[in-house]
Amino acid sequence: MNQMKEVSSGEMLSLCKRRGFIYPAYEIYGGIAGLYDYGPLGTALKGNIADLWRRTYVLQEGFVEIDGDTIGPEAVFKASGHVDNFADLSVTCKACGESFRADHLAKGLHPNPDSLSIEELQGLLRANGVRCPCGGEFADVEEFNLMFKTKIGPGAGRTGYLRPETAQSIFVNYINLYRHCRERLPFGCIQVGRGYRNEISPRQGVIRLREFNMMEAELFVDPEDKSWPRYGRIKDRKVRLVPNTDGVEVEMGIGEAVDRGIIGNETLAYFIWVTYDFLTAVGIDPARLRFRQHLKAEMAHYASDCWDAEALISFGWTEIVGIADRGCWDLSQHMRFSKADLTAFKRFDEPKEVERDAIRPKFGAIGPRFKGAAGDIKRQMEAMDASAIHDGLVTVIVDGTPVDLDADHYDVVRVREKVNGVRVVPHVIEPSHGLDRILYSCLEHAYAERDGYVTLRLRPAVAPIKVGVFPLMAKDGMEEVAKALDLALREEGIATYYDDSGSIGRRYARMDEVGTPWCVTVDYDTLEKGDVTIRDRDTAEQARVPADDVVAWVKDRLKHGLVC
């Protein structure tokens, strides 16, 4: 077997630039860290990966796709938690370089350090002589806001942010999508698009970017039924798992992992498999792919379970997909901030006659006391039943503050109601893919070098160019035949590269280096017998095929069914 040399990130990025996959952005102006442009081949590769992903989610799993805005008003990111959690006040030790959350250091010095401004926090830390555990002195308090802030509209405008993830565009469209999907759970929505994070220290080429491409799927499920119809057919498939219990890597069946409680539920498990299937289909090496469960401490507070697909590349094990059960957190947050009803109605098979103890407001007491707020209090009471009464008191929110109301303000009445169903806040299962990272991992995993000769063994489905078309030499009419064949392929939507320059070997080499799976050569025999050679990139073997059959030959090999 070939001695495969491990590719370094430097060599990889050099090839990416030389061959038009990825360019450092704004290079003629000195470049900006964390920004890269996709060149002609990189753009094609990215598009092909995204298309395959769409096939998986839209055609195979029945998701719908939207395309949301990348700019959003502040309220959206208040609700999502990004405004507060994404902007930390921090201080760095001048001596040892360690960074700390400034508000954490101020704990015990102030009842609510979270509420302080930069200046106040600065003063508080200075006044109390807070120092680093190493004994060093702290530099000034700084704000790290990981979101790009902007103004929407002229003048003062409204504060807006570039979205740090695409997911929010789906959550804010929940009502529209729920209706579009005929008001039934589960339903899923995907989005391919850009997100923005003002990273403190972008590094590692295209792995940590300030503007990046994501492919995110949000699946809205019944909180009490996290099963999935297609689960049964894949539950015996095996993947490499690294559970957070002991951190030991195991190869295990999807179903077994669910049965043993390692993976939280069937749907999550199913999409771990879909992710495995998708990643290997675009060319991630199964031997360099694993699923690592987030540690309890690492998991976002709202997530109940989260698995990262990690690829082994020159930077080490790198997260390329995160698959999380986010519970009802996102929709609940947006309900709280927007007051919109982001629930699903679960219809019972049979309407139920239920009796319950309802709370009925006494307007004689509430009206004079609360005036305009009485209507809102009525609505709150109607949403409750007797179980909300504690020590004879009912708690309602008036102008944002809780108010306890005694029995003078309400009656408890036994009511009989017909109930057709129940409203639930759907839970969200989110497979979130870093497209740039997947693309880069594909390149590294496709990289094969022997004696300085580089071949990118990209899967045909994602290869930017599918077929190189050459006349053996540009004379004696061979170029006309080759050009006609080239056109015939392109007319069928197959990306080709026509080349009649230099030696045939050099042309093959050029195609090998950009991952073109097949090269078709028109030679003297073609002129007489009408057949051509098709040369395979990975084996360098040649097959003779009638020129008229080439289009069908290629289409047949590019035809990919749905994966699992």
Place this chain on the structure above:
RNA sequence: GCAGGUGUAAUCUAGCGGUCAGGAUUUUAGCCUUCCAAGCUAAAUACUCGGGUUCGAAUCCCGACACCUGCACCA
């Protein structure tokens, strides 16, 4: 953001205060060539940017920017 290292064509690189910055690969034009980076001829493209020291700077110094390695960050 901190500390250290590095910046010469599209890529890899020579240079170490002193003639038009050298080579290789690549690319382009032409010749040659009957299938795997062949050969010949010509051509194109570079000292990251901005200051300073010096008679003279790719070379020494300062700053910015970018890249690499650690640290920190990565909801």
